[in-house]
Amino acid sequence: MLEKKVTWxxxxxxxxxxxxxxxxxxxxxxxxxxxxxxxHLGKFILIFIxxxxxxxxxxxxxxxxxxxxxxxxxxxxxQMFFVLIMIASLDVNFDANYLPFLIGYIxxxxxxxxxxLVTARxxxxxxxxxxxxxxxxxxxxxxxxxxxxxxxxxxxxVVLYTGIAIDIxxxxxxxxxxxxxxxxxxxxxxxxxxFTLILLGESVxxxxxVLQEQHFTIQSIVYTALSFMLVIAVWWQYFENVERYxxxxxxxxxxxxxxxxxxxxxSLSMMAASLQLLFLGGLEYTFILCFVFASVxxxxxxxxxxxxxxxxxxRKPSYRLMLSLTAVIGVLFVSDLYLAASPQLIxxxxxxxxxxFAKLTA
Numbered sequence: 001m002l003e004k005k006v007t008w009x010x011x012x013x014x015x016x017x018x019x020x021x022x023x024x025x026x027x028x029x030x031x032x033x034x035x036x037x038x039x040h041l042g043k044f045i046l047i048f049i050x051x052x053x054x055x056x057x058x059x060x061x062x063x064x065x066x067x068x069x070x071x072x073x074x075x076x077x078x079q080m081f082f083v084l085i086m087i088a089s090l091d092v093n094f095d096a097n098y099l100p101f102l103i104g105y106i107x108x109x110x111x112x113x114x115x116x117l118v119t120a121r122x123x124x125x126x127x128x129x130x131x132x133x134x135x136x137x138x139x140x141x142x143x144x145x146x147x148x149x150x151x152x153x154x155x156x157x158v159v160l161y162t163g164i165a166i167d168i169x170x171x172x173x174x175x176x177x178x179x180x181x182x183x184x185x186x187x188x189x190x191x192x193x194x195f196t197l198i199l200l201g202e203s204v205x206x207x208x209x210v211l212q213e214q215h216f217t218i219q220s221i222v223y224t225a226l227s228f229m230l231v232i233a234v235w236w237q238y239f240e241n242v243e244r245y246x247x248x249x250x251x252x253x254x255x256x257x258x259x260x261x262x263x264x265x266x267s268l269s270m271m272a273a274s275l276q277l278l279f280l281g282g283l284e285y286t287f288i289l290c291f292v293f294a295s296v297x298x299x300x301x302x303x304x305x306x307x308x309x310x311x312x313x314x315r316k317p318s319y320r321l322m323l324s325l326t327a328v329i330g331v332l333f334v335s336d337l338y339l340a341a342s343p344q345l346i347x348x349x350x351x352x353x354x355x356x357f358a359k360l361t362a
Contacts, residue, residue, distance in 0.1 A: 141167030
């Protein structure tokens with residue numbers, strides 16, 4: 001089997017999600033009374049999950065069945081239009097833009113389901129069985145989410161996200177169908193890695209915001225330099241593992257990559273927001289400290305979990321090492337909690353941690 005390559009249209013498709021990710025991350029910048037309210041934290045997650053799942057759905061379809069033909073190009077181009085609708089509707093005030101958001105999300109998911117049904121007719125044996133399963137059962141979540149349109153504000157979101165949750169669970173329930181038609185690991189890892197780059201770009205945007213709002217003071221320049229080195233350390237750790245230390249020939253259902261990256265992406269967005277919030281102030285010290293270290297801990301465990309089963313056996317870190325690095329994060333957090341560290345010192349600590357993390361796991 002020839003190795004599948006990422007096409008230019010796939011790259012263009014991924015690029016559109018930059019704006020969607022940016023809007024989701026900006027929800028975390030709403031500071032009220034020295035903290036990010038539980039409401040805004042919840043809205044960040046509720047905005048982010050449909051973005052992630054809509055992107056994952058098409059990405060995994062292309063990985064298994066995609067061919068660079070005009071019919072698929074047209075389908076992806078139409079999907080890109082629905083992406084634009086969904087992006088334009090993303091806002092902290094869900095109610096005001098609920099209809100366009102629903103149209104954008106449902107349009108994306110429905111087109112993916114239709115592609116599976118059409119593909120099932122063109123294949124035989126296990127490929128047909130897999131495509132037919134997803135082409136049928138993805139409609140359950142889609143239809144349930146559509147019913148939310150006829151309900152009032154409160155119940156509307158319960159039904160919407162019940163449909164999304166069912167949609168997300170379909171691949172887990174149908175794992176047997178996935179195993180018989182395994183992913184092309186190298187292609188899928190490349191697509192997810194490209195999306196990771198998008199999220200690292202959000203951290204760069206946060207640095208620019210710091211410089212612009214502080215008018216290039218010595219303090220802001222030093223802080224931005226430290227932030228940049230931290231982002232490079234995160235990049236180094238992630239991509240060194242993806243490029244050199246994972247088995248790209250491994251045949252799996254791909255679920256570890258799919259679901260593990262949700263938490264990687266959430267943590268990277270949180271880290272991007274924390275870089276800006278930590279310097280600009282406005283947040284109560286204990287809250288921002290908890291927020292920063294929670295995002296780092298979430299990233300650490302998500303990366304360890306996602307790549308552990310794909311790493312070559314001689315490259316897998318021991319559980320003792322993973323627990324030791326977790327303890328390091330805990331010690332840094334507790335010491336900063338009692339000693340009231342400056343933003344620059346906190347960045348120094350995180351930079352040192354990620355350098356050690358990259359060194360020991362790559």
